[in-house]
Amino acid sequence: MATSIAGPQKLYLLQLSASTVPVPSGTLEMVLGCYLVETDDERRILIDTGLPPDAPPSPGAPPARDVKTVLEQLGELGLRPADVDMLICTHFDIDHVGYHDAFTNAELIVQRRHYELARSGHPRFAAARTHWDHPALRYRLVDGDTEILPGLTVLETSGHTLGHQSVLIRLPRTGPVLLAIDAVMIGRLFTTDRPAWPADDDADALRASTRKLLDLVEREKVGVVVFGHDGKQWPTLKRAPEYYD
Numbered sequence: 001m002a003t004s005i006a007g008p009q010k011l012y013l014l015q016l017s018a019s020t021v022p023v024p025s026g027t028l029e030m031v032l033g034c035y036l037v038e039t040d041d042e043r044r045i046l047i048d049t050g051l052p053p054d055a056p057p058s059p060g061a062p063p064a065r066d067v068k069t070v071l072e073q074l075g076e077l078g079l080r081p082a083d084v085d086m087l088i089c090t091h092f093d094i095d096h097v098g099y100h101d102a103f104t105n106a107e108l109i110v111q112r113r114h115y116e117l118a119r120s121g122h123p124r125f126a127a128a129r130t131h132w133d134h135p136a137l138r139y140r141l142v143d144g145d146t147e148i149l150p151g152l153t154v155l156e157t158s159g160h161t162l163g164h165q166s167v168l169i170r171l172p173r174t175g176p177v178l179l180a181i182d183a184v185m186i187g188r189l190f191t192t193d194r195p196a197w198p199a200d201d202d203a204d205a206l207r208a209s210t211r212k213l214l215d216l217v218e219r220e221k222v223g224v225v226v227f228g229h230d231g232k233q234w235p236t237l238k239r240a241p242e243y244y245d
């Protein structure tokens, strides 16, 4: 009997907003996004869910442009939350978990160390706790790099926060795509000697995780690396309704 391996077929980049953020050296173009993977056996895997509807405005920053929620983005692809089978949680910062509680049909995947840190009441993850710690959510805790299904692996990349995870997706035509998430927020930080930013918890761990991803890109010949919040890179990428296949 022939066996078929049901792996990723399509990757959608769902852009949720764009903003120009004041920084000491001037301004920085940032995006907020999340991701949808479809497999050839029609499973749908969402990665992160963006800011919650009740997020407080960030002080001193101008309002974001082109704001769309993950629910609107899925709706434009003809999908409802119940159509999502799995939700990969890269970490519980407020700009990544805002609609987790809408995905009660999905299995949520998070690094155990991150889940335990957040559940212990760490103040960093308190702001959006009602969204990621809803009693109806079903979590699967993983330890370190883990193949979730053939062609989709989560990679432990602590540093931005403990137990942060990035995602490697192997597509039939594009080949390996790395979603760096907040391990590498913008492209110019993808170097061995990169600086940490104020939102990063542990500069040494962050550099070690960045080196781990640089090595992976080299070893696996990753053709596309998507940086978590890079407002200069995202307009150059295929964004929904376009997709990588």
Ligand SMILES: [Zn+2]
Residues within 6 Å of the ligand: 093, 095, 096, 182, 228, 229
């Ligand atoms: Zn972020």
